[in-house]
Amino acid sequence: MDYQQRPHCPIENLPTPFAEAVVHICRRTGAPPEVVASDAFAFTSTVTQRGFKVMGLNNSPMPTTVNTLSLAPTAVGKGESYRMFSQASGDLETTEQIQPSSVITIDDLLLQDITPSALMSCLAGHGKSASIQLEDGYSFLDGPLMKRGFISKLPQAWSGPASLKFSRHHGNKDAFEPCVEIGLRIQPELFYGFLGRNKSESRHLGLWPRFLTFCYDPARFPVTPWYAASSVSMPSHLPLMERLQALLPSGEVQPNSCQPARKVLVMDTYANAHLREIAYWLRGHMNDEFHDIQDAAGRAAENTLRLASNFHLVCQGEGPISREMIERAWTFVEWSLVQFRNVFVYALQPPPKPLKPKPMRQPKLPRLQQRVNADMQFMLDSIAVRRAHLRNDWVPLDEVALLTGFAKNRFQRTLGWLVMGDLVEIDGERDSLTVRAVLFQRLNGSYRYWPSALTN
Template sequence: MNGSDYFPQRYPLDAFLMLVRTTAWELQQKVQAPDALIGMGLIAGMATACQGLFDVKLPTGQCRPTSLNLIAIAESGERKSTVDALVFAPLYEHDCRKAKAFQAALDSYQAKRELWEARGQGLRNRLAKAVSKGEATEAIQAEMAQHTTLKPTKPRLRRFMRQNITPRAIMDTLRGDGESIAITTDEGQVMFKGETMAQLGLLNKAWDGAPMLTLDRADFDNVLVMNPRVTISIMTQKQVLQAYLMKHGDIAKGSGHWARYLFGWPESMKGFRSVNTDEHVWECLPLFQARMQELLEKYEAISESGEVKREVVEFSDDAKARWFELSQQTEWMLRPGDYLNDIHDFASKIMELLGRLAAVFHCYSGEEGKVTLDTLERAFTVVQWHLEEYKRMFSPQFALSQGQVDAQAVFKYLRDSVWQGPRSDTYVPKNHVRQYGPVRDRDRLNAALRILEAQRALWVVVAPRGKQRFVRLSDWYFGGGL
């Protein structure tokens, strides 16, 4: 994973359809979290709500899930938990209601089970007595057979949101046909240091929507999973992800697991937020949440009916033509030396990701008919942003030198502590930067300053009288000219 968090592009929130776009703007204004954190949170929420109800038929004819995997990188204090709580509120509320109802059903089941077992024991006692006396047992055996059919069914807790879940628990959760869950966390350490990421093959098959998964246990309690739907949303700190990559990065990339994710590493908002003392009045977010609640209720209804049959969404003719055009362009860019050659793993999934995301946009926004060209183009804008993120994070040619890493750190220090500091200075003594800044080594600091000078971000100048050197900040560069 490269350290290139250097001027990431703004997240294309404007590409969302109206209901989600206005919600994104409202969250950005009131929460003031990084834009990609908001956008990716909304995508995860939409995918979770849609995946149990809709599949997408790609222009190639393949029928695929609308599930999506996302990893957003943001440090502590970026309001990950706030975004998570607001976007996923209907899902958490749904799970709370289900948990309470499940507990009541479980109490009833246990009482019925005890009564059933007591009656069974009574029948066994009668049978044993009849056998000991040499009496006929046919009637008792018939009663026992009938009693077996009356065994109470243990209730099942169906909830969407899962966090630190083991691979075995994933199989138990998805047991049956058409189950839908979301594995989410706003603290990536929970997932990366837990057992969830221990079986990447299982997670890959879940993303693929495998027709059947099996788990054969020693006690013959075999688990059968058919047509599962799983969305994964991870908000994590850089160090946590890097620690995981150091140990398991080659496997995650080599197995194609990372290629199934939309990655995002937005620039921090800390130090750039405005303080608003007014109480938040939400206008758009409740509409987004209401749509999610509507979709959850529809899924709950079909799930309880015992037959999960998803609607298959298709593309309009002009959207199909555009999809094939983009697919051909992607293929060309896989050639040696071309733009996608060094991230061919992600490029191999990009058209499917595009189709899934376009279908999610279409279904969540309640669009009628087939997915339009406009919706496909909107989804393409978002996927393209994530492609650039994947490239700058994982492409070998985008790896930064130590001087570039130091230049980033020095730039951020000068921006936050000098340009936007209490005195809003444009000049600062070079020794001050060395003493209080992030790079204390003289040679490394000089190398970092030379890089920033080459970018016209600053100049190292000598005072008119004396030998003291100053760092002069560029008004154009620090003032937003980029």
């Protein structure tokens, strides 16, 4: 297996009912695919966890619960996407061809009072479930469920413990085989700020690694382009919602029993083998590919099975889970690991310090070259003085020698450099030599031919 760091939400790998629902709501609300896919998984899990479990790789049943964390800025349509899923029962009732199979609606399953006491009251008993779906999940972050006295129970509830106990105000409340599904929708900057204040304590307690992460933050990370959500020609979210409505009675108490019985799903041989291969591959790459997100990668195989069981219940409804559903689910979990790293690693890193450009300074010439340039400039100035006095371009060379005051060797060496640089010209006989300056401008290090001339 190869780890594919997918930058875009792989909605093309969704089963048909999910793909049609995601594309339809994306087109209708303008919400990004990351947000709509998160809502589809959250509300599907809300329904399926009531009546089903799935047999894990360790031969023990676990809930089909899939927690979702969706980060998206304001005014991108995440509220409209949430309402289309939570209030879809009205659409089903007003459609002539589709009739609801139960008086219970998805909205009735959502916990309204987000407190420990209300949650435990909902879970008290045997085989009860609760779903926390918040359109604006910022209040959840600093709410009572995230306090030190209760936050550790949220990862336990995700794992499907045999019992969950909580004692506060109204006596002991015991929940046997409870299931709690959490779906949060938060603005990225608010969530990053919470992690900074919290010092990622909630991550270290194991809460966020159990979530599938969906991040739509175009200011920081790659997002799914709109054209990627256009592969379905005539999409509709009603087939998915019709199937979820039909699954609602599965979590009701049976007439001859006082306890709701959850059916246990199993994988076929090929699905089981493929999931074991995924789990083995994940363990083998904990110290390289996933060294910074080992906590999330450690839950990836389990999340894959949970998501595949949701796909199976919607698309097949009976029989063992197929390898195809495992493959489709793994594609999303693999992409979610990239999102988890973006949110919990890259987003918390301090921004790079801005580079301060330093002005370019002209390189300092060696001392010998500085002295030679100064001598040449002084000789040119002397020529210019005599030229102005005589009012003639050609100046006697012996007068220039007297004016400079250079020793014979120094004078000849300086004059040689000026001749080699084509700055002066010499004319006349040996006893009556005259010199003329070609350029009347100050010498500095910007002359490109001087360094080459000095080395000759």
